[in-house]
Amino acid sequence: MATNTADTDADAAADDAYEQLLDRVERISAVQSAGGVLSWDQQVTMPEGGTPVRSKQLSALSSVGHDMITADETAELLDTLADRELDDEQAAVVREVRRDYERADAVPRDLVEEISETSSEALSAWEEAKAEDDFETFAPYLEELVDLRQRQAEAIDPDRDPYEVLFEEYEPCLSIERAESILETLKETLVPMIDEIADSDADVTTDAFDGEFDTDDQEALSRDVLSTLGYDWDRGRLDTSSHPFTSGNQFDCRVTTRFDETDPLGGLTATVHEFGHAFYNLGLPQEHWGTPLGTSRDLSVHESQSRLWENHVGRTEAFWEHVLPTFAEYFDVDATPREAYESANQVYDDNLIRVEADELTYHLHIVVRFEIERDLIRGDLDVEDVPEVWNDKYEEYLGIRPETDAEGCLQDIHWSHGNFGYFPTYSLGSVMATQLFDAAEDDLGELTDDIRAGEFEALHEWLRENVHEHGARYETNELVRQATGEDFSADAFVDYVQSKYGALYDLESSV
Structure with a gap:
């Protein structure tokens, strides 16, 4: 049978x-990763006086990355592949790169340079x-970032809807x-559930962690818990920052947290949350680093990993049965695991404060931010009226x-990065x-017995x-469907909170 030379050449x-x-994509990722390290350094270790130069460094890297992804060579390669037969993995890579390119x-x-420099x-x-509880200090920068992001969305x-366009950057x-x-x-x-809880007569322990904690x-303690959860210290580190965050990839993924002497749960919960982000990054395929196959899907999936470890592991009674003895090695706390669970x-x-909120009211914090940033980007709210x-x-x-305002509209870091559209993903x-x-x-x-024993390998393997x-091989809903057999929906969450908090607070509506 004769071979079609034209097809073979194609x-x-x-x-x-x-x-x-x-x-090409790997080299672009290398530039972006370098920017990520500089951003981590700015938030963790950089001296305060370094901002003017750091902003220019980050701007330059953003510009280089932008030039590389938008270069004619990228477009030509995508055009060459547009009508070619690709396997599933190849098609996924081309799909994701094309979306980023366009x-x-x-x-x-x-505009890319201006956004980066202004954000820094x-x-x-x-x-x-x-720190000074002075919104006016930040307001001019917020106003400029809103304008820049509106221009980006319009471009x-x-x-x-400009907010919809920006939301797609994260999801x-x-x-x-x-x-x-x-x-x-x-x-x-x-x-209504929160209202019913407020009226509940249930005897729930709330003071298991009252006091001062060095x-x-x-x-x-956070380091011990990270080790228990399975954090790979050869590829990570723990630091403190003004706002907890995670930065890195499958070879180097770092977490930060913050501590308050009167609130040991806040620091520990933030640490467990950031572990979820880091564990996801560290679990990405190393052989695909720098390509969509070695990149996290999106922020909704990323937040699913952090919230899974924070809520479905770290807020369980089984977790407190395991961790309370370690907690007692550092602090004089006279509480049973049940009392610790109830207080948590x-x-x-x-x-x-959003990052200190309980599992239910947390989402009302998100709604506030979502509605405000949506109105800012749509031009329905002036920056001066935000507080x-x-x-x-x-x-x-x-x-x-x-x-x-420090406890109000200044509490979260996201708008200083120009990250409008981020909050719904939480x-x-x-x-x-x-x-x-x-x-x-x-x-x-x-998994209760595994959590109680501090054995997480089965959960590790399932998530991996x-x-x-x-x-990023699958789009979001398909990834959820592949993992669960169901489309992405709120049904499981509604059942979960009604069951958990119905039992905790003796709620008639959840019985």
Whole structure:
């Protein structure tokens, strides 16, 4: 049988183009990773005076990365592969690179540089404003970032809702309509439940961790817990920062947390949360580093990993049965595991701080941020009005009003990075975490005994096999379907909170 020379040549050209595309994407990832290390350094170890130069360094790297992804060579390689026969993994890589290319190509280089430089400068302004409780210090930077991101959204697609366009930067595979629908389901479920809890006569321990707790000892405890959970210290480290975060890849993934002498749970919970992010990054396929197959899916999936470890492991009674003896090695705490569990899960709507919020009211904190940043980007809210609108929404949704902007609209770091569209992913991730954890227990059996014994390898392996090893091969809903057999929805989360908190607070509506 004669060989079709033209087809053979085309196949060879496609193979060569694919390998060139992989090489190009890996070099782009290297530039982006370098920027990530510089950003980590700015938030953790850089001296305060370094901001002017650091902002220019980050801007330069952003510009280089932008030029590489939008170069004619990238477009030509994608065009060569457009009509070629690709296997599933190759098709996924091309799909993801094409999405990044088209989005980046629409944004002018000078706008990319300006966003990066302004974000770097805004970080220092935010830190100063928060420390001094002075919104006016940060307001000019926030106003500029809103304008820059509006211009970015318009460049990408002038005919669509600018907030929707920015949301896709963090969650490219789920529609804003689905995100809003899930947030609405959470509000409809949680607001009446929180009201019922407030009226409950259940005797729930709330003071198991009252007192003062040395921050050095808290850090030592966090390190012990990270080791227990399975953090790979050869590829990671723990530091403190003004706002907990995780940064890195499968070879080097670092976590940060923060400590308060009066709140040992806050620091520990943040550490467990960031472990989830790091464990995801460290579980990505090393052989695919720098390509979509070795990159996390998106922020909703990333948050599902952190919220799974924080809530479905770290807030369980079994976890406290395991960790309380270690806790007692550092602190004089006279509490049973049950009392520790109840204190770790108490619902209190008088807490102003998102990262210290309980598992239920947490989502109302997210709704406040979501609604405000959406209105900012849509041009329906002026920056100067943010503090008052923030306080009004807290009073409406939680019945409390911040007395300071440091405890109000300045508490979170995200807007100093220009990360508008980020906040919904926290709630989406919490919902997804429940669906994934339920599927893990369906496959492995109930994990209570494993958690009580500090044995996490079975859960590790399940997450690696069903989430981590796929990188960005599947789009979000397909990844959830592959792992759980169901489409992504809030059903499992609603059942979970009704069961858990119905039992904790003797709620009639959840019986």
